[in-house]
Amino acid sequence: MEQAVAKTPEREAFYRKIDGENLAALWNVMSELITPQPRSACRAHLWAFDAIRAYMTEAGKLITAKEAERRVLVLENPGLRGQSKITTSLYGGIQLVLPGEVAPAHRHSQSALRFVLEGKGAFTAVDGERTTMEPGDFVITPSMTWHDHGNESAEPMYWLDGLDVPLVQMLDASFSEGLAQDQQRVTRPEGDSFARYGHNLLPIDLNRSSRTSPVFNYPYSHTREALERAKRHDEWDPCHGLKLRYTNPVTGESAMPTMGTFIQLLPKGLKTSRYRSTDATVFAPIEGRGRSVIGDQTFAWRARDIFVVPSWHWVTHEADDEAVLFSFSDRPVQQKLDLFREDRGNA
């Protein structure tokens, strides 16, 4: 499939003739379409949070969250510039909400995840319920649910946004609308979803059609406790250290249908074995510092930096201090479509 078909004057004339009819010869493009392994324009890259924070502070003086609708700096993969993509299928951005600001209510087909990086006390409202956010919290806004953000605290709040924008774009399935009011009406007390769905219990007659988890804030205090207790076994996966996936308690599947989300702990000094998978993955360390080797590039990271491992690139991680990393990818989509593949090297 790799071999290019020879050019002849007769063939070239033929291609020109059919071109006018919106036809093309497969034999000229097949090797680009069906590659022996993933061949992505997506590149490994790291964004240092300190630099982003400085630019966001500047952006905070240029435009309000209300005027911008969402004051976000898009993390554009260097191999996919101008497309608002952090990987081929996913979007990533850093959002800032300043004290007293509101990011107005809207809804859209695209599902969004928030992973809180810095600040404490801002809220996200989803479907009539508010949740106050803290660093390390993983918050979901499911497809077509009304959501707005506000910051009634005294400090700026930064979080990572992950959305399935490119995926929805590819499928031409985007709908969106705004609400007449900036903020949706709060109809349920804070913590209601977590009380009903977040304790290995479910309402007895639950009949839920959405594939997205009804738990819309997975608080870091709980996530961290899970890691802290599990690490006592001192049993480490050679490729991942200690890695857990966030799940939808109703189905046991990923918390969101289009994006898989994960949390992992790397003990100090652990150097993982090489690993690769077909789901390009965005990592957001929230504690500690370390290094990741992606292909032949080394990236030093610390808490709040963001880095990308493209599809089918070998990666190893090494933690200088005990580190906790959040990550997300399109893995559930690939698994549903029988496309997901992983390779644990020799581990």
Ligand SMILES: [Fe+2]
């Ligand atoms: Fe949104």
